[in-house]
Amino acid sequence: MGEEKKTGLADAVETGASAAHTIKGAIKAGKAIPGAAKGAAAGGPYGAVAGAVWAGRKHIGKIIAVIIILLLLPVLFVLMLPGLIFGGLVNAFSPADSEAPVLNSETAIVENANDITFTINSILGEALDDVMARIEEDFASSGVDHMEIKNSYSSGPVFNANLIISQYCAARDEDFESISLDDLAAVLRDNKEHLYSYTSVQESREVTTEDPETGEETTTTETWIIYTIRYNGESYLADHVFALTDEQKKLASDYASNLSTFLGDGLLQNMTEWTGNSIPSLGDVTFTDGVTPVVYYNQLDERYASQPYGTDNIGGYGCGPTSMAIVVSSLTDDTVDPVEMAQWSYENGYWCDNSGSYHALIPAAAEAWGLPVSGCTTSEPQRIVDALSEGKLVVAIMAEGHFTSSGHFIVLRGVKDGQIMVADPASYKRSEQLWDLSIILNEASRRAGAGGPFWIIG
Known part of the structure; x- marks a missing residue:
């Protein structure tokens, strides 16, 4: 290897190692890396790593350069997801610009994230078909008269793509070359029958029929099996599919x-600053300054904060159910x-383990309590204003900004003086x-699910 190549490689390695040291500490402390996640090419450790890969490529070829940097950064968020978020080792550079690392292309990364989400959604759809087939088989062998299936996912699978991506990559540890969307899909399909489970109970129901000729009523008893489908969740995947x-x-x-944080999707709703403390009971609070009187609840209220939400608690993770308690x-x-x-x-x-709530909670809870609900995007501000002026409420999922450092559900409850x-x-x-x-529109989730980031209710 010539002296020029040695120097270029050494510079790339030195820059990458420095960036690794900085980001490794942030990740181990459980901190998000906004500067890294947003791909700042000119400054910050993320830009430094991208620059190191790019510089090294000119001297030793892009594949070798990327592998070297990856080996230097075994716990680096942005490089632990190469096959999924960044296109893989052999696709380290944007197809649209061979001089621009994918690390610095927000468009390319978001497109990759969309492809991953679509693939996971498709496989979970297949898994739903699988559990339905198992239910049909169970019912056919039961000898029972009728069945009813309670399926919360009939309108589509509910899942946290970020957690699935991250668990898969953590499971692959330092085996970077094996990380790919095809491999993730294969792992999920191999475990398809375990992604959903069901429970069943039998009950007797009395049915009264009337003879059309005599008008005589006859009451008979039917036996029903009630099946309830449940997504086993990302915690199940962590323990049993990826064996983390x-x-x-x-x-x-x-x-x-x-x-x-990078995607701004609001999927993670945990109050990282919450340490188990609560606020004194607020008592019964109702806001009466809008068209609709709004009953207010606070997740940090001592009556609720330490109460369970799945295996989490309401104080740290319960903004979703608390918002819907306000609405209902x-x-x-x-x-x-x-x-x-x-x-x-x-x-x-x-409920999503250690992450709060799936976005689908909002329309599902509204429908369960008989409330009309429709999704709304950030491009429809007048719909939001009109709905609030009519006395409806609007639930919003917010990303990083004035209301949260990660993700957070809030309720929009009215308009006053144009605000x-x-x-x-x-x-x-x-x-x-x-x-x-404008603040609410700008800080709302950029990748909300279930029709969000706004849901007009009422």
Whole structure:
């Protein structure tokens, strides 16, 4: 190897190693890396790594350069996902620009993320068909009269793509060359029959029929089997599909946090600053300054904060059920507090372990309580204003900004003096402020699921 090549490689390695040291500490501390995630080419460790790969490529070829950098950074978020988020070792550079590393192409990374999400969604759809077939087989052999299937996922699978991606890559550890979307798909398909499970109970139902000629009524008893389908969740995948160690689970959690920050999707709703403390009971609070009186709940209220949400708690992870408790208690005759709504969310498959709630919780809970609901995007601000002016409520999933450092559900509850009133389930103070609609639109999730990032309810 010539002296010029040695120097170029040494520079690349030195730059990459320095970046690795910086980011490795951030990841081990469980911190997101916004500068890295946003691909700042000119500054920050993320840009330094991308530059190192790019510089090394000129001297020793892109594949060798990327492998060397990968080996230097065994826990680096942005390089632990090469085959999924960055296109793989042999595709380290954007197809649209051979001089631009994929690491610095937000468009390429988002397109890759979309492809991954579509693939996971398709496989989970196949797994739903599989569990339905198993239910049909069980019913056919039961000798029972009728069956009913309770399927919370009939409108589509519910999952956290970021966690699945991160768990898969953590499971592959330092075996970077094997990481690919095809490999992930193969792993999930091999375990398709385990992605969903079902429970069943038998019950007797009385049915009354009337003879059309005599008018005589006859009552008979039928036996029914009630099947309930449940997505086993990312925690099941971590334990049984990817077989992660505790260290790998922590790594996967940090990867998912960083990926969610980069994508701005609001999939991770955990109050990292919450340490188990609570606020004194707020008592019964109702905001009456809008068209619709709004019953307010706070997830940090001492009555709710330490109560369970799945295996998590409402204080750290319960913004979703608390927001829907606000909506249901305000728009129906039912009074449903955060504890009840958290239990409903868990039982119906909308709790996501260590991440809060799947976005599908919002339309599902609204429909369960008989409330009309429709999704709304950031390009439809007038729909939001009109809905609030009519007394409807709007649930929003927010990304990093004024309301959260990761993801957070809030309720938009009215319009006053051209600004938006909110019911923030984590802050009574923010709930008393007026907010520019532009702030809410700009900070709403950029990749919301289930029709979001806004849901108009009522």
